[in-house]
Amino acid sequence: MEGWTIEVDMTDLALRVKGLRKQYAKVLAVDGLDLEVPRGEVFGLLGPNGAGKTTTLEIIEGLTTADAGEIEILGLTWAQQGQEIRARIGVQLQSTSLFNKITPRESLDLYGSYYPKRRSTEELLDLVQLQEKADAYHITLSGGQQQRLALALALVNDPELVFLDEPTTGLDPQARRSLWDVVRRMKAEGRTVMLTTHYMDEAEALCDRLAIMDHGQVIATGTPASLISDLAIPSVVELTFEGAAPEPAAFAARLDQVVERRADLWEIPTPDPKALLPRLLEAAEAAAVPFQQVHIRRATLEDVFLHRTGRSLRE
Numbered sequence: 431m432e433g434w435t436i437e438v439d440m441t442d443l444a445l446r447v448k449g450l451r452k453q454y455a456k457v458l459a460v461d462g463l464d465l466e467v468p469r470g471e472v473f474g475l476l477g478p479n480g481a482g483k484t485t486t487l488e489i490i491e492g493l494t495t496a497d498a499g500e501i502e503i504l505g506l507t508w509a510q511q512g513q514e515i516r517a518r519i520g521v522q523l524q525s526t527s528l529f530n531k532i533t534p535r536e537s538l539d540l541y542g543s544y545y546p547k548r549r550s551t552e553e554l555l556d557l558v559q560l561q562e563k564a565d566a567y568h569i570t571l572s573g574g575q576q577q578r579l580a581l582a583l584a585l586v587n588d589p590e591l592v593f594l595d596e597p598t599t600g601l602d603p604q605a606r607r608s609l610w611d612v613v614r615r616m617k618a619e620g621r622t623v624m625l626t627t628h629y630m631d632e633a634e635a636l637c638d639r640l641a642i643m644d645h646g647q648v649i650a651t652g653t654p655a656s657l658i659s660d661l662a663i664p665s666v667v668e669l670t671f672e673g674a675a676p677e678p679a680a681f682a683a684r685l686d687q688v689v690e691r692r693a694d695l696w697e698i699p700t701p702d703p704k705a706l707l708p709r710l711l712e713a714a715e716a717a718a719v720p721f722q723q724v725h726i727r728r729a730t731l732e733d734v735f736l737h738r739t740g741r742s743l744r745e
């Protein structure tokens with residue numbers, strides 16, 4: 431055997447969900463959802479607003495009841511072993527409200543006191559790099575610092591499985607990256623992390639595997655790389671224009687190629703950008719299409735979602 435790779439036994443599941451369903455008065459929020467998350471993975475639920483990610487997570491966390499379905503967490507069920515599940519999981523909700531005048535040190539001490547097994551406050555402050563703010567009022571923390579504190583609070587009981595609901599929404603790029611580092615450290619410590627996000631770059635950067643959700647269902651599962659390579663469209667050529675992008679229909683017919691208009695740019699998916707480029711430039715000149723820049727990028731999870739649903743993740 432080469433190196434020190436830890437092999438994750440796919441039969442050793444942190445989470446198994448089967449046939450999950452939740453109907454709200456007017457919306458079928460979760461529509462027969464199946465998931466399997468092996469231990470030790472960072473697993474992402476990726477989907478647009480309203481896809482059912484939060485509802486799914488809240489049912490798994492025992493905060494909302496399902497209408498139907500089975501859930502096994504670390505081999506346990508809520509009906510039989512609720513207390514044990516609570517002791518062994520950590521939960522960060524979409525937003526965490528704390529008193530304005532509680533400090534990170536105090537809130538970690540307080541949350542920790544609820545559990546028989548707990549990580550020390552100092553260790554957690556180090557993990558999320560909040561030592562400097564340990565004794566500052568909560569109201570004085572930045573958005574990123576508040577999110578890192580919420581992560582530390584989800585870890586007070588040293589959980590094996592941690593749920594994070596859109597942990598980086600609303601954060602600036604630097605704060606997002608620093609939060610990603612904390613998630614990576616959680617994984618390095620051997621924890622399983624399940625997170626929701628509607629950022630495809632976050633899903634690609636952080637997750638070992640993903641389930642892409644839409645309308646309460648999983649529409650694709652796999653590693654970010656396999657989901658993208660299954661598309662069989664490794665590249666996308668993007669064209670931008672001086673002003674707003676023109677309608678691409680006539681140009682697409684001339685080029686005999688799918689051309690999608692997205693806001694102020696055209697996107698042309700292609701397995702072979704080298705062959706497409708000369709044809710593209712020729713056709714653009716013939717049609718007097720005044721484009722400004724041509725950019726070739728590899729396909730992303732956004733393209734996977736677009737391809738499967740005909741809609742953008744950001745719509």
Ligand code: ATP
Nearest residue numbers: 454455457459477478479480481482483484485486
């Ligand atoms: P977001 O990224 O916006 O949080 P999401 O993927 O997490 O979206 P959910 O919050 O699970 O989606 O919502 C799924 C659907 O269920 C939405 O149409 C939402 O309006 C609806 N929904 C969620 N909670 C409730 C509720 N308590 N009562 C009624 N409808 C709800």
